[in-house]
Each structure stands twice: as structure tokens, then as C-alpha cells.
Amino acid sequence: MQAIDMRSSLQLQRDFRSASKQCQALKPCSFQDSFGGNRPRASCVDETVGLGFQAEIGASPSNDPRTARLTVRHGVDRLVTPSGKTRFRRRRPTRRPPVKITGIETYSLSSPLERPFGWSQGWIDRRTVGIVKVSTDEGIVGWGEGAGGPAAAAVHDVMAPALIGQDPMNRVGLWQKMFARLYNANVAVGFGGSALSAVDTALWDIAGKATGLSVSELLGGRIRDRIAVYATGLYYTEGEFPTRLLDEATGYVEAGFMGMKTKVGGLPMDQDIKRVAELRKAIGPDVKLMIDANQAYNAPSAIRLGQRVSEHDILWFEEPVNAQDLEGYLQVKAGLPMAISGGENLRTRYEFKDFLARRAYDIAQPDVINVGGITEMRNVAAMANAFGIQVNPHVWGSPIMIAASLHVAASIPPCPPSGDPEPFVQEPVMEFDRTPSGIREGLVEEPFDQIDGYVAVPTGPGLGIEIDERALARLAD
CATH class of the missing domain: 3.20.20.120 (Enolase-like C-terminal domain)
Incomplete structure (x- = not known):
């Protein structure tokens, strides 16, 4: 057995660290192998932002037994040692600074009807809707519905003070925070539930726009x-x-x-x-x-x-x-x-x-x-x-x-x-x-x-x- 196949876990960690340093998108990189030599390679290409990239470090395995190959996908490093063994290591995700909620506005919309119509509880001569707009420090805006009439007051007076400065990506946490405040104010049902619905929908809209994903x-x-x-x-x-x-x-x-x-x-x-x-x-x-x-x-x-x-x-x-x-x-x-x-x-x-x-x-x-x-x-x-x-x-x-x-x-x-x-x-x-x-x-x-x-x-x-x-x-x- 070749001595290179008996590298310790400490050496493997060095390989991971050394190889990882070379994986910089679209920049020439080189890998300093365990023998002390620098081996230049082609550019490392980031395949998809946020999901990972793939790079080869060292010379081709077919002509150099000292090659280490590093693949990075979905936050996991895969290192193939010169002996052909494969090792995995999960890498810590890089987190961007959180988006922050900077403003919440409500709108009461109204549109007249040419012909009134009704149902068992009454007749109407216009359509009305309550809309909420949630703004962020990155210019992303989310829209929700349900904040009409007294629900608008619940948005501004009960929920907004707890939302300004918060990360809209934390939808479940903010939902619970909003519900708790409404519950404590004895308005968690009725118009309070509508206010909660409007803001929550806007947060999902923001999250989708921030990630490029649909709801x-x-x-x-x-x-x-x-x-x-x-x-x-x-x-x-x-x-x-x-x-x-x-x-x-x-x-x-x-x-x-x-x-x-x-x-x-x-x-x-x-x-x-x-x-x-x-x-x-x-x-x-x-x-x-x-x-x-x-x-x-x-x-x-x-x-x-x-x-x-x-x-x-x-x-x-x-x-x-x-x-x-x-x-x-x-x-x-x-x-x-x-x-x-x-x-x-x-x-x-x-x-x-x-x-x-x-x-x-x-x-x-x-x-x-x-x-x-x-x-x-x-x-x-x-x-x-x-x-x-x-x-x-x-x-x-x-x-x-x-x-x-x-x-x-x-x-x-x-x-x-x-x-x-x-x-x-x-x-x-x-x-x-x-x-x-x-x-x-x-x-x-x-x-x-x-x-x-x-x-x-x-x-x-x-x-x-x-x-x-x-x-x-x-x-x-």
C-alpha cells in the first residue's frame, strides 16, 4: 500500500481546507497538495448561485496519483483522495444579512356597481376590499388582502409595532408573534383574524420575491x-x-x-x-x-x-x-x-x-x-x-x-x-x-x-x- 493512502484525518481536513480555498467562482485557482507543490488548474465555475459549485483540484487522476478532487453540491463537500477514497463534509451555509420590514401601509379600495345585487344577509351597491402593503429595506414589497375597516386599525395599532425591523422571511415566527398580540388584545377572531391574514400573505409574497420562488x-x-x-x-x-x-x-x-x-x-x-x-x-x-x-x-x-x-x-x-x-x-x-x-x-x-x-x-x-x-x-x-x-x-x-x-x-x-x-x-x-x-x-x-x-x-x-x-x-x- 502506498504511503499516500494512509493519510490521517488531520491530513484530510487539510485537504478539505486547502481545496476549498481554491473554489472561487470564475477565478484561476491552484491546489497545494500534501507534497508541497502548487498545481494550477482551470477556473472553478459556480454552477448555480446559492446551491453550490464543482471544481477539480490538481492534475488529472489518470496521470498523477497525487490528485485530490473536490466537489461542492448543495452545501456538502465531497473530496476524492489520490487513493480513490471518498470523504464528505457538510459546509456551513453562508447567510446573507436578513431583510428587514421598514413599513406597513393599508388601503381601503372601493368600486361602484352598475346594478346592486344581494344575498341572504343584505344588498350592496359597491365592491370593497382592504389591502396591505409591506415594504422592506431592500426595496422588496409584499401585498396582502383582508385589512379593511377595523382590521386596518388592528394592523397599525396592534401588529405593526412588533413587525417593524423584523425579518419577513421568518413567517412562522412572525405569525405567532402577531397572533399572540391579537390574542392578548381580545381580537384574535373577527377583524383581527383578517388583519393577520393580510400581513401574513404579504410576508409570503416578500419571501417568494426575495428567493425567486413562487408561493x-x-x-x-x-x-x-x-x-x-x-x-x-x-x-x-x-x-x-x-x-x-x-x-x-x-x-x-x-x-x-x-x-x-x-x-x-x-x-x-x-x-x-x-x-x-x-x-x-x-x-x-x-x-x-x-x-x-x-x-x-x-x-x-x-x-x-x-x-x-x-x-x-x-x-x-x-x-x-x-x-x-x-x-x-x-x-x-x-x-x-x-x-x-x-x-x-x-x-x-x-x-x-x-x-x-x-x-x-x-x-x-x-x-x-x-x-x-x-x-x-x-x-x-x-x-x-x-x-x-x-x-x-x-x-x-x-x-x-x-x-x-x-x-x-x-x-x-x-x-x-x-x-x-x-x-x-x-x-x-x-x-x-x-x-x-x-x-x-x-x-x-x-x-x-x-x-x-x-x-x-x-x-x-x-x-x-x-x-x-x-x-x-x-x-x-
């Missing part, structure tokens, strides 16, 4: 590159029935939607049942139809309506009773043949836990601007999946909310697992609002659209959207 990539990657969507519309409008309502429904079919959702609970029950019957007749038997009461009923009334419309093949009945009425949900679920859905108005896993553990829902519908942002929506989706409950995100807002929901939906596993999952069966589907909205259509240069019932998941860094700040200023007037 879905930060979440671990995509299970699917496009999300099946259904049309949300068919609200109450003056003089809508039957012609305008049925024209709207058939328009969704012609546009390629696989399903649509209509409102109930805002008219006398017999009139709502007639609306549902006429809609089913207009769209035919192959298009999925869902109903949404927006918490309009008590359990016996919801059961009575559900039984009477069940002959029209209703896929699910959404929010039949008050959002917090766990026992009411269980009673409705036991009394009806269609799936029961809900959850858009619940905040954090703590409000969801009993509904999921008791299986009060067949379908959970967390809303990213209510539940606690992307961080908490991921938690709730994982809990629901473990209980065998489908997750179909609730979405009714600006492009910020749409983008955030698409990224989360891209990472939700089929429920139950399937080799060939089907939308509305195992695959998550997402609400795609079709009611008029100048905010949804005007806040970005390229609004989201569906093709054959699917919307593509954004691939750009962060949320993957570009906010038109001139439009933002106009909508905020």
Missing part, C-alpha cells in the same frame, strides 16, 4: 399546475327572474365551467326553490349546481329547504346555518342527502378544530383572508385532509386573494388519495367569482381568467402578480 414552491411545490374552478354568481338582482338569471347561468355553461353556485335564503323559501328548479332545467343534468344560504337558516329550516331541492341534484349546501353553530351543522348534515360545506367565516385552526374533529363538514372552505393567511390556511387544509374532509377554498375578493388561494390549492393533496383524482370528487376546486368587480378586474394588468373550467397557478416569484399602483391609488380615492 406554491415555498409551500413545497405543486401537486397540480391548474385548479378546477366553479362560477360564483347568480345572486339576487332586481327583475332578474327568470330571463336574466337563466341567461347568466347558461353563459357560465358556454364559458366552459363545470359547475356554478347560486344563493338561497334571501327570498321566501318557495321562491328560492323555484329559482333552483329553473336553474337546473336551464343548465342541464351534467353541470354541477351548488346552493349557498350564507347562514340564513336554523337547522330545521335548512333541512326542510335541502330536502325540497335535493331532487335537483345539488352537489353541496353551503353555510346552511350560523357559522359557529356546530350542533346545527351536525343536525343538518344528518338530515340531508347532499354534502354540507362551510368554514369561510372561521378564523384559525382553533375555530376549525371542533368542526373538523366532529366531521360537521363534508367540505371545508377556509378563506385565506379570514383564516389567518397562507400560513394558517395550510395548517387547516392539513387538518381537514387528515380527517378525510375535502378542502375547497372560498374566494371572493381581489387578485391578491385569488393568487394566494391558487397557490395553496396547488399544494393540497387529493382527498382521499387517488391515482387519477377528479375535480369535485378528490381534487380541490376553487370558487371563481363572476359578479361585477372593478377591483378584481382593474388592480392588475392581467386579471385571472379561466379556460375550460381551470385557472392556471401563477409561476412568478411570490404571489406571481403585479399590482398596478396607479389603479390602486385610483380605487383608494
Whole structure:
């Protein structure tokens, strides 16, 4: 055996240190071997910034037995000694100075409607959205949604003092810090949850832009590159029935939607049942139809309506009773043949836990601007999946909310697992609002659209959207 094969661990450490010094991107390097000679080599080329590089040190192994070869990949040094033995050493990652949050702004956007519309809880003549903008010392900006009305005060008065100067990459740590402050102020639910959601979403946007990764990539990657969507519309409008309502429904079919959702609970029950019957007749038997009461009923009334419309093949009945009425949900679920859905108005896993553990829902519908942002929506989706409950995100807002929901939906596993999952069966589907909205259509240069019932998941860094700040200023007037 040659003496060179018997080098001690101390010598190997010297080889690592000496070889590592030569791995400087795009610069000539030389390696001082254990025999004291300098052996020049070609440039060491950094293959990909942040992931590592590869370099040869010394002469070719084929003509010089004293060559040591160092390869660096993904933070691990691999050294091949002249005897052919391989040694590994994990190198310490080089950390850049943390990005710091320097400012938080909120905007209340408003856009008038040409024709007011309503649901069981009231009518509106304008669309409104609360937006948050988080700025950093490196010029990276993140956008979130949910900071409207009193939620804006929670952002500025409760959360902002704890966020300025912090590293936005620490999303989980900052989420917990924000939640703790809201919890201590007794506003962790309601508008406090919306404020938390807005800032958390903005932090994910910043993290993606800082790393060059989309939010879905930060979440671990995509299970699917496009999300099946259904049309949300068919609200109450003056003089809508039957012609305008049925024209709207058939328009969704012609546009390629696989399903649509209509409102109930805002008219006398017999009139709502007639609306549902006429809609089913207009769209035919192959298009999925869902109903949404927006918490309009008590359990016996919801059961009575559900039984009477069940002959029209209703896929699910959404929010039949008050959002917090766990026992009411269980009673409705036991009394009806269609799936029961809900959850858009619940905040954090703590409000969801009993509904999921008791299986009060067949379908959970967390809303990213209510539940606690992307961080908490991921938690709730994982809990629901473990209980065998489908997750179909609730979405009714600006492009910020749409983008955030698409990224989360891209990472939700089929429920139950399937080799060939089907939308509305195992695959998550997402609400795609079709009611008029100048905010949804005007806040970005390229609004989201569906093709054959699917919307593509954004691939750009962060949320993957570009906010038109001139439009933002106009909508905020």
C-alpha cells in the first residue's frame, strides 16, 4: 500500500481546507497538495448561485496519483483522495444579512356597481376590499388582502409595532408573534383574524420575491399546475327572474365551467326553490349546481329547504346555518342527502378544530383572508385532509386573494388519495367569482381568467402578480 493512502484525518481536513480555498467562482485557482507543490488548474465555475459549485483540484487522476478532487453540491463537500477514497463534509451555509420590514401601509379600495345585487344577509351597491402593503429595506414589497375597516386599525395599532425591523422571511415566527398580540388584545377572531391574514400573505409574497420562488414552491411545490374552478354568481338582482338569471347561468355553461353556485335564503323559501328548479332545467343534468344560504337558516329550516331541492341534484349546501353553530351543522348534515360545506367565516385552526374533529363538514372552505393567511390556511387544509374532509377554498375578493388561494390549492393533496383524482370528487376546486368587480378586474394588468373550467397557478416569484399602483391609488380615492 502506498504511503499516500494512509493519510490521517488531520491530513484530510487539510485537504478539505486547502481545496476549498481554491473554489472561487470564475477565478484561476491552484491546489497545494500534501507534497508541497502548487498545481494550477482551470477556473472553478459556480454552477448555480446559492446551491453550490464543482471544481477539480490538481492534475488529472489518470496521470498523477497525487490528485485530490473536490466537489461542492448543495452545501456538502465531497473530496476524492489520490487513493480513490471518498470523504464528505457538510459546509456551513453562508447567510446573507436578513431583510428587514421598514413599513406597513393599508388601503381601503372601493368600486361602484352598475346594478346592486344581494344575498341572504343584505344588498350592496359597491365592491370593497382592504389591502396591505409591506415594504422592506431592500426595496422588496409584499401585498396582502383582508385589512379593511377595523382590521386596518388592528394592523397599525396592534401588529405593526412588533413587525417593524423584523425579518419577513421568518413567517412562522412572525405569525405567532402577531397572533399572540391579537390574542392578548381580545381580537384574535373577527377583524383581527383578517388583519393577520393580510400581513401574513404579504410576508409570503416578500419571501417568494426575495428567493425567486413562487408561493406554491415555498409551500413545497405543486401537486397540480391548474385548479378546477366553479362560477360564483347568480345572486339576487332586481327583475332578474327568470330571463336574466337563466341567461347568466347558461353563459357560465358556454364559458366552459363545470359547475356554478347560486344563493338561497334571501327570498321566501318557495321562491328560492323555484329559482333552483329553473336553474337546473336551464343548465342541464351534467353541470354541477351548488346552493349557498350564507347562514340564513336554523337547522330545521335548512333541512326542510335541502330536502325540497335535493331532487335537483345539488352537489353541496353551503353555510346552511350560523357559522359557529356546530350542533346545527351536525343536525343538518344528518338530515340531508347532499354534502354540507362551510368554514369561510372561521378564523384559525382553533375555530376549525371542533368542526373538523366532529366531521360537521363534508367540505371545508377556509378563506385565506379570514383564516389567518397562507400560513394558517395550510395548517387547516392539513387538518381537514387528515380527517378525510375535502378542502375547497372560498374566494371572493381581489387578485391578491385569488393568487394566494391558487397557490395553496396547488399544494393540497387529493382527498382521499387517488391515482387519477377528479375535480369535485378528490381534487380541490376553487370558487371563481363572476359578479361585477372593478377591483378584481382593474388592480392588475392581467386579471385571472379561466379556460375550460381551470385557472392556471401563477409561476412568478411570490404571489406571481403585479399590482398596478396607479389603479390602486385610483380605487383608494
